[in-house]
Amino acid sequence: MKKHIIPLIFLVILIIIPPFLSGYMLRILTAVVMFATLTEAINIIAGYAGYPAFGNVVFFGMGAYVTAILMNHGFGFYLTLIPSIVTAVLFAVVIGFPVLRLRGHYFAIASLGVNVAVMEIVNNLKIAGAAEGLTLPLKKGANPHVVYTYFYYLFLVVLVLSVIFTIWLEKNRFGFGLRAIRVDEDGALAMGINTPLYKTLAWSYSAVFTALVGSIYAYWISYIDPETVFDPIISVKMFVMMLIGGASTVYGPLIGAVLLELIAEVVWSKFVNIHGIVLGAIIILTVILIPKGFLDLFTGGFSWRRLVQNIKENMI
């Protein structure tokens, strides 16, 4: 319980803060919340179950497209959420069955391949506007700030749901099963864990949250195309956020999302020409110096000895 107090305080701040923010600040905060949720979602399959789902953005794109297509056919936004989830879960189950048999790098590559394939299909799909993309109906509101606050809260709700899910996971037999799978799949099998089922479930849960975020994103931005919503860079970002924050922890992914979004914002404005290099250097340094992520640094206390030890352990 104690470790949830600080996050709860942050949540209260997040709830009351929008009226005090400029449009620009609100947009950045919304992006942070969005990425925090995506990262919390990838953490289920990549963190807890240890399956590097490099193509997880595929569920984001699917959610975005299901919502866009249905809203263009007259459905209200909320009515599109269930189909969005259902599509993503069905896809996770059907694709997961063969792909989740692959381990490690092979799974990473296969899931990336699936993402690229789906992007190509959508690129040629008439109902999805093919390569031109789709425009969504605009959300109406008294003024832009009200509209943007509305989207901010939508993302925040999904974030809170994903965090609650992860807290439940930590203390639940399902979570124990996933952690066992991550370390040793044969060991997990011998312990009575139905590993194919558990992996598929983990990917499905990950897909649910990712697709929900995609749906909200589409409505928020109100224009989507395949290149944007199936962009593999989004998966990479989720991954990096998870790693620098702390994989297979409840709050690590959130810390990672905050740090990387804010750092990216600062780096972007200070080093316009070489921001990619600076950002890359920061990522490499954090992964080498604090491989368990920033959360570990906060909870475990800082010490030079540990830093040195971490460097040693990470050198090949």
Add this chain to the structure above:
Amino acid sequence: MSEVILKGRGVTKKFGGLVAVNSVDFDVYEGEIFGIIGPNGAGKTTLMNLIVGLLPLSDGEIYFRNVRISGKKPYYIARLGIARTFQIVKPFKGMTVLENIMVGAFFGHGNYTSYKEAYERAEEIANLVGLWEKRDELVDHLNLAQLKRIELARALALEPEVLLLDEVMAGLNPTEMEKIMDLVRDINKKGVTVIMIEHIMKAVMGLSSRMMVLHFGTKIAEGTPEEISQNEDVIKAYLGERYSKRRKSA
């Protein structure tokens, strides 16, 4: 005599051209400690992997009571009540001792579904196998003797009817070995049938009621420890080889 709890008929495993287990028949009786010995590469670990379903059989059948388990998934077999330890230890790193044991409690035959139930059961078992002091430590920091106990503890947490031990004493010093032997005896007294693979003859001979000897995948002998120690083939294949080796090195 009591009932047969585990039965193998014509159990065979081929790896390409290599016949690692060659048409082995065996009957393990409920409540006994059954020893399996044999030189390096005899096929002992492979046989165990076949029993628990981690490898598919090339031929033959295995029954648990009257249920055919060959061809079934490992998690199904584990839940039926057959648990095993790994010769090359497989601790769940990044988890504490208790959490490792909890995995067994959650998914085993005992079906402890809530966190609290599994936690309490894990505490009992940690106590039983002598890991109480280490219970909240990450398994990453344990030594081999302790990791062997983790293997044992996790398997016990499954609450098995049949417990398969793959060289749980290898690499341990004599005192640690004594302790594990006592532990195995206690577990067996509580009604768990034990199948024990060992290199260390003394341990198996002292504990087993019956044993079988594998050599190049084939069963070359079966019987009580006395019978085995006097069997000509066994002496030649297993003891002889080792004695001569020892004589040479001396």
